[in-house]
Amino acid sequence: MRLRLLAFGLPAALIAAAVVASASAHTDGVARTAASKTTITFWDSYTPPTETGAFDRVIRQFEKLHPNIVVKPVHFSYNDLQQKLLTATAGGSLPDVLRSDIIWVPQYAKLGVYAPLDKILPGFKRIAKTVYPGPLATNFWHGHYYGLPLDTNTRIQLYSRSALEQAGFNSPPKTFAQMRTMAPKLKEKGIYVFADGGTGGWNVLPWIWSAGGSLTNKTYTKATGYLNSRKSISGVQLLVDLYKEGAIPNLILGASGALQTSDGAPQGKYATILDGPWMFPIWAGSYPNFPPGVARVPAGAGGSVSVVGGEDIAMIKSTKHAAATKAFIQFMLSPSAQLQMAKAGQMPVVKSVGAQLTKIHSYYGTFVKQLATARPRTPSPNWSKIDQVLNTQVANAISGKETTAQALTAAAHQIDGLLK
Amino acid sequence: MLFAVTILYPIGRALEISFYNWNILPGGRSSFVGLHQYGLELHDPIFWRSFANAAFYMAFTVPLQIVLGLAVAVLLDAKIPGRGLFRALYYLPVVTSWVVVSLLFKYLFATYNGFVNWVLQDGIHVTHHPIGWLDTRWPAMITIGLLGVWKGIGWSMLIFLAALQGVPEELKEAATVDGAGAWASFRNVTLPAIRLSIAFVTVMLVIGGFNVFTSAYLMTGGGPQQQTEVILTYMYHQAFQFVDFGYGSALAFTLTLVVFAISLVQMRLYRRKAVGVARWS
Numbered sequence: 001m002r003l004r005l006l007a008f009g010l011p012a013a014l015i016a017a018a019v020v021a022s023a024s025a026h027t028d029g030v031a032r033t034a035a036s037k038t039t040i041t042f043w044d045s046y047t048p049p050t051e052t053g054a055f056d057r058v059i060r061q062f063e064k065l066h067p068n069i070v071v072k073p074v075h076f077s078y079n080d081l082q083q084k085l086l087t088a089t090a091g092g093s094l095p096d097v098l099r100s101d102i103i104w105v106p107q108y109a110k111l112g113v114y115a116p117l118d119k120i121l122p123g124f125k126r127i128a129k130t131v132y133p134g135p136l137a138t139n140f141w142h143g144h145y146y147g148l149p150l151d152t153n154t155r156i157q158l159y160s161r162s163a164l165e166q167a168g169f170n171s172p173p174k175t176f177a178q179m180r181t182m183a184p185k186l187k188e189k190g191i192y193v194f195a196d197g198g199t200g201g202w203n204v205l206p207w208i209w210s211a212g213g214s215l216t217n218k219t220y221t222k223a224t225g226y227l228n229s230r231k232s233i234s235g236v237q238l239l240v241d242l243y244k245e246g247a248i249p250n251l252i253l254g255a256s257g258a259l260q261t262s263d264g265a266p267q268g269k270y271a272t273i274l275d276g277p278w279m280f281p282i283w284a285g286s287y288p289n290f291p292p293g294v295a296r297v298p299a300g301a302g303g304s305v306s307v308v309g310g311e312d313i314a315m316i317k318s319t320k321h322a323a324a325t326k327a328f329i330q331f332m333l334s335p336s337a338q339l340q341m342a343k344a345g346q347m348p349v350v351k352s353v354g355a356q357l358t359k360i361h362s363y364y365g366t367f368v369k370q371l372a373t374a375r376p377r378t379p380s381p382n383w384s385k386i387d388q389v390l391n392t393q394v395a396n397a398i399s400g401k402e403t404t405a406q407a408l409t410a411a412a413h414q415i416d417g418l419l420k
Numbered sequence: 421m422l423f424a425v426t427i428l429y430p431i432g433r434a435l436e437i438s439f440y441n442w443n444i445l446p447g448g449r450s451s452f453v454g455l456h457q458y459g460l461e462l463h464d465p466i467f468w469r470s471f472a473n474a475a476f477y478m479a480f481t482v483p484l485q486i487v488l489g490l491a492v493a494v495l496l497d498a499k500i501p502g503r504g505l506f507r508a509l510y511y512l513p514v515v516t517s518w519v520v521v522s523l524l525f526k527y528l529f530a531t532y533n534g535f536v537n538w539v540l541q542d543g544i545h546v547t548h549h550p551i552g553w554l555d556t557r558w559p560a561m562i563t564i565g566l567l568g569v570w571k572g573i574g575w576s577m578l579i580f581l582a583a584l585q586g587v588p589e590e591l592k593e594a595a596t597v598d599g600a601g602a603w604a605s606f607r608n609v610t611l612p613a614i615r616l617s618i619a620f621v622t623v624m625l626v627i628g629g630f631n632v633f634t635s636a637y638l639m640t641g642g643g644p645q646q647q648t649e650v651i652l653t654y655m656y657h658q659a660f661q662f663v664d665f666g667y668g669s670a671l672a673f674t675l676t677l678v679v680f681a682i683s684l685v686q687m688r689l690y691r692r693k694a695v696g697v698a699r700w701s
Contacts, residue, residue, distance in 0.1 A: 086660060090444040107663060111445050254644035256554045257530030384662045392645040 038324045039070040041095035043085070045078045045311075050281070054344035061340070062331045069324045089113050096319040097328060099150055099311045102138035102376065103383050108314070109146035110381040115317040116144035121326050124148075127333050131349045134308040138376040148333055149349035151341060152310035154374040155206060155274040156366050157295040163191045163268040164293075172272050172293060176211070176238050176300040183247035186271050193247045195261050195270035198254065199394035200387045201377045204236060205307045206274060209375055211235030212302030215390075216419065220378050223415035228408040235300060237404045240397050253395055266290035276309060277347055277367055294366040306374045310347070347371075382418040389414045431676065438670035444663065457670035467671070470642075470649040473561055477636075477650060478629025480565035481572065485625055486618065488569070489576025494606070496577070497584045507581070511574040518571070522638035525567045529553035529639075557647040560640050564648070567635050572628075576621050583617035584610065619690035623683055630679050651675045 046052045052075055059071045074095065076084055085104070088094045089111065100108070108114045117139070118124045127148060128136055135149030159172040167186045173179040173193070183193040196203050205215065213232025216223045226232065242248045249270070251258040262279065264270035266287035274297060283290055296304040313332055315325050331337055338348035342360055347367060357364035378386060393411035397404040438457050440450040461467045496507050513521070528535045530553075537550045554560045587610055595605040611618075633652035636642065642649035642657060649657075651671060659668030 083660070086444070086663065090446070092446045111443060111663070112448055113445060250555075254555065255531045255552060256526070257532035257534050259532065382662075385664075388646070395645045 037068050037070050038321050039072055040097060040319075040321050040324050040328060041072045041074060042097050042099070042328070043074050043076065043081060043095045044099040045076050045081045046073075046099070048075065051341075051344045051346065054341055054346075058332070058337045058340050061336070062328060065331070066324070066327055069327065071328060092318075094316045094318065096321050096325045097313065097315050100147060100314045102135070102149075102308065102310055102312050105139055105147050105312055105314060106141040106379045106383065107381040109141045109144075112317060114146040114314040115319075116146055117148060117315060117329070118145040120322070121148075121315075121329065123330065127330065130351060131333070132351060132371055134371060134374045134376055135310055135312075135349045138308060138310075138379060139312050139314075141379050141381075147312035147314035148329060150311045150313040150332060151346040152308060152349045152371060153276040153278070153347050154306045154308055154367060154370050155202070155276055155297065156306065156370045157272050157297055158265060158275050158279060159272040159293040159295065160265050160268050160270065161291070161293050163189075163265075163271040166268070167191065167271075172295045173298045174295070175298055179238065179242070179298050182271075183242055183245060187245070187247055191268065192249050192264070192270050193242060194272050194274075195249050195259075195264050196252050196274065197261055198391065199252060199398065200391040201383075202307055202309070202387075203252075203274075204239070204390065204394050205375070205377065206297045206305060207238060207300070208232045208235040209305035209307075210297055210302050211238070211300040215386075216378055216415070220380060221419055223412040223419065224409075225412070227412040227415065228405065231301060233404050233408055236394055236397055236408060238300070239394075240400075240404050243398045244400070253399055262286075265292065274306070277345060277361075277363065280361070280363060281345060292363075294363050296366060296370050303373060304370070306370045308371070308374045308376045310349070378419075380419060385418050386415050389418070431673070434669045434673050434676075437665055438667075438673050440666050442665040442669070444665055450666075453666070457667050458674070460667060461670060461674060466646050466649055466654060467651075469646070470651045470654040473557075473636075473648060474630050474632060474650040474652075476561050477565050477568065477632045478626055480562065481568040481629055482622065482625045484569045485572045485576045486621060489573045489621070490580050490618075492573060492577045493580035493584055494610075497581060507577075510577050513571045514574040514578075516571070518634040519638060521567060521571060522635045525563065525635070526554065526639045529563045531555055554640050554648075555644060560648045564632070564635050564639055567639070568629075568632065572625070576625070579617050579621050580614065583614035587613040615690075615693070619686075623686050623690075626686065627679050627683060630675065630682075 044055070046055050052073070055073060059073060062071060063069065078101070081098075082101070082104070085094075085098070085100075085108070089108070094113065100114070105114065109116075118128075121127075124145070128145070131149050132152060134154075135152040136145070138149065139145040139147040157172055163186070164170065164172060166189045167182070169182060169185075173182055179193060186193045201215070208215065208227075208231075211231050211234045213229050213235050214226045215232075216226050239248065239252070243250075243252065249255075249258060249264075251260070251264075259267070259269060261270060261273040261275065262282060265273050266283055279292070283292060297306045298304065313329050315322070315329060319325050333350065335350055335353050338350045338353045339356065342348045342353065342357060342364075345361075347364065348354065348357070354368045357368060377383060380386060389411050393402075393407040393414075396402045397407035401407075402410070439452060439454055441453055443450045492510055496503055496510070500506075529537075531537065531550045534550075534553070536553065537547075540547050541550060552559065553563045591609050591613065592605055595609045600608065631652060632650050633656070636648060636650045637653050637656065640648040642653040646654075652675070655668045655671040655675070658664045658671060
């Protein structure tokens with residue numbers, strides 16, 4: 001009976017087995033060279049067919065310039081890539097190079113998976129000067145750069161012209177004050193002035209920064225005194241006040257089945273949302289008659305400051321094909337490769353390409369302007385935990401469980417511990 | 421050998437990992453922290469909340485599955501028309517995919533555009549506002565529990581049905597001859613005869629209750645704001661979202677110990693009762 005108890009009584013151990021299995025196996029997954037050519041493997045989460053097609057063309061250009069190198073791309077969905085990277089790290093079956101979400105960089109740099117490019121990549125300083133500083137900063141951790149920005153994006157204001165017109169407005173709010181003024185008039189028409197799908201860093205940092213506040217000090221070592229500063233509190237307080245007035249839907253608190261921002265804006269229920277350039281091809285398919293308006297994030301005392309998104313290109317430290325991998329990274333940061341990917345919807349990080357962007361898509365112009373002041377999320381291996389704290393505490397403030405000052409003070413205290 | 425490889429080794433490794441700030445990179449340096457991760461648990465409010473949620477799920481689902489499973493088993497033990505069909509129908513939820521039914525329940529209980537709220541609000545007009553079934557802690561835990569009960573009744577029914585068929589007819593007839601009614605016969609003859617099956621079902625359901633994962637993960641993901649975390653979703657988030665395998669392993673090992681201890685206590689209690697019944701009879 002005891003044996004049976006053990007056999008049935010420890011299902012948690014099976015999950016532990018998965019943890020252990022992924023933490024102990026070790027296989028060499030580096031691609032073998034075919035004949036005299038060197039094959040490097042690149043993992044990404046490009047969306048088929050547009051992005052993967054453009055990337056294939058870029059690879060062919062690279063292979064023409066480097067006839068002895070073959071690039072083998074492996075495409076995943078975003079979530080699969082995250083899981084695959086984790087298990088491959090544990091299993092020692094990593095690729096040579098990958099397109100990494102910017103928020104993974106400090107985490108995998110700390111684990112010793114990503115190589116410090118500023119130490120080993122020829123011409124790193126020159127390349128670094130050609131890219132936007134915000135996206136570049138996402139690669140920095142403990143004195144070194146563990147990648148280079150590959151593509152970037154940021155959140156700007158996307159708005160419904162018809163929703164605004166119903167309440168007598170012909171342009172979206174340019175400032176926090178205008179948001180407050182417009183909210184009641186839109187509410188009278190059954191329209192929310194703003195909607196968002198969460199309270200994490202990606203969602204609330206634009207409001208905190210635009211209010212002149214910050215999450216941490218400049219060296220990312222302390223949150224107390226910064227996240228709970230008067231200015232930071234005023235940024236979150238704007239969301240709290242608008243929610244209390246019924247001018248922001250409870251989608252922001254995660255209400256299940258609530259109308260998503262991607263549907264609410266084109267349906268004219270949400271006057272404004274903050275989102276990225278990927279929404280345009282989505283809406284072109286699902287709401288072809290919706291021409292979204294674009295504007296910068298409403299400005300507060302700190303100006304109009306948004307959050308940097310996008311991906312970095314990172315070299316795996318254990319690659320056996322370092323020279324070929326470095327050549328590929330350099331090529332991906334070239335204006336021609338960046339321009340090719342821009343045509344598929346990937347915003348370039350190379351500043352010189354920025355001027356040509358509006359010829360590709362007119363809406364890129366506002367994103368480029370917003371990027372000039374956009375900031376990265378705290379580059380920390382503990383970012384996921386920090387984000388969880390921020391998410392919970394800002395939700396507590398919005399739902400009225402705590403005052404904004406109490407919630408942000410509690411968050412700052414917890415984040416202090418995660419920054420050590 | 422199989423037991424050692426699939427059960428003992430992972431437990432040992434999980435225990436080892438829980439003593440380190442574990443670096444998942446092969447050959448990477450992992451710093452030894454001793455019992456620090458276990459100390460963290462004691463001061464971690466989310467751990468206690470996830471433990472309380474798992475305990476609530478267990479306390480909510482186990483009695484209902486036993487009582488309803490036994491009731492259905494008694495009904496389907498009787499010679500009624502279509503008995504085979506009803507047995508199959510009641511067992512059907514057991515063989516359906518957890519993923520499919522969890523997502524189905526998520527849709528049914530969605531605050532907006534959910535079927536249940538549509539019935540309550542627009543169908544029978546018992547509420548003017550949509551109910552946030554999955555948006556706050558206790559309603560969400562009850563909803564997750566309802567899925568557990570719906571999916572689990574068939575399993576306990578099957579065990580009880582098999583046990584009921586083993587109750588000697590002579591005992592029931594003797595009770596009837598002695599003047600016992602249906603309830604008295606059930607209480608004094610049937611229940612003692614199937615007590616081992618009841619013990620088995622209880623132990624297994626308690627273990628399963630503490631190990632709730634798939635439904636909670638898919639229906640709420642532990643949210644909103646970690647209000648509906650259960651121990652395994654919290655462990656999953658620590659290990660696979662935060663890459664904190666040391667703390668994740670400590671959570672897994674703690675759960676293993678708790679479940680093991682509770683199961684031992686239950687078995688001793690049932691054994692003592694069984695001895696008592698044997699002496700009495």
